[in-house]
Amino acid sequence: MLTLDNVSTGYDATDVLHGVSITANPGELTVVLGANGSGKTTLFKTISGLMRVRAGSIAYEGRQLHRARPNAIVKAGIAHCPEGRHLFGKMSVEKNLRLGSYPHRNKSRTEEIYADVLDMFPILKEKAKQPAGSLSGGQQQMVAIGRALMSDPSLLILDEPSMGLAPIVVEQVLESVAQINRNGIGVLLSEQNAKASLAIAHRGYVLAEGRIVLADDASRLLDNPEVQAAYLGL
Numbered sequence: 001m002l003t004l005d006n007v008s009t010g011y012d013a014t015d016v017l018h019g020v021s022i023t024a025n026p027g028e029l030t031v032v033l034g035a036n037g038s039g040k041t042t043l044f045k046t047i048s049g050l051m052r053v054r055a056g057s058i059a060y061e062g063r064q065l066h067r068a069r070p071n072a073i074v075k076a077g078i079a080h081c082p083e084g085r086h087l088f089g090k091m092s093v094e095k096n097l098r099l100g101s102y103p104h105r106n107k108s109r110t111e112e113i114y115a116d117v118l119d120m121f122p123i124l125k126e127k128a129k130q131p132a133g134s135l136s137g138g139q140q141q142m143v144a145i146g147r148a149l150m151s152d153p154s155l156l157i158l159d160e161p162s163m164g165l166a167p168i169v170v171e172q173v174l175e176s177v178a179q180i181n182r183n184g185i186g187v188l189l190s191e192q193n194a195k196a197s198l199a200i201a202h203r204g205y206v207l208a209e210g211r212i213v214l215a216d217d218a219s220r221l222l223d224n225p226e227v228q229a230a231y232l233g234l
Contacts, residue, residue, distance in 0.1 A: 089133025
């Protein structure tokens with residue numbers, strides 16, 4: 001279980017998150033909704049150790065992580081797939097994927113996970129020797145997700161995985177996210193497509209101006225008039 005208790009952080013003298021408390025249960029898909037600038041990316045960076053916690057605490061599976069370094073957080077079982085993919089464009093798809101396996105350095109496990117990733121994204125098997133930068137946006141997102149999976153996480157953090165993708169590709173990416181979760185990996189997801197993300201999620205939070213303003217089961221959030229008006233265009 002991932003638990004954030006009253007977490008605050010920000011940039012320089014400005015706080016972006018103000019007393020945020022959330023829980024992501026083992027094996028669940030939890031979605032965080034919010035407008036641009038609401039603090040979703042800051043939240044995910046804070047969980048993965050890329051930003052320091054100013055107040056509050058973060059715990060995962062009983063271990064305190066709010067002072068841990070990013071590499072220790074990955075080794076604890078949390079993988080972060082950031083917005084924007086951040087691939088090495090001149091390196092092959094295969095090499096980009098294998099970079100994600102560094103935390104465990106177990107050769108047999110690496111090969112097992114690599115095979116699983118290619119089963120999930122068959123197009124990457126065809127493109128394995130091609131430069132990652134030559135792939136379409138949707139295919140690059142598959143590489144980014146696959147690279148995160150190569151660390152063998154128990155919790156996958158995905159920040160806006162469908163950003164900039166065509167609608168049909170968005171559907172494919174979110175189905176892959178749902179499949180990852182069905183395979184037993186917990187997912188913490190930020191997604192611009194609120195309706196589609198709530199449809200595959202167990203629970204959700206709404207973040208506004210760095211504060212949690214709503215928290216409920218995903219099905220109830222779909223029916224919530226405030227969520228419908230703000231994020232679903234209803």
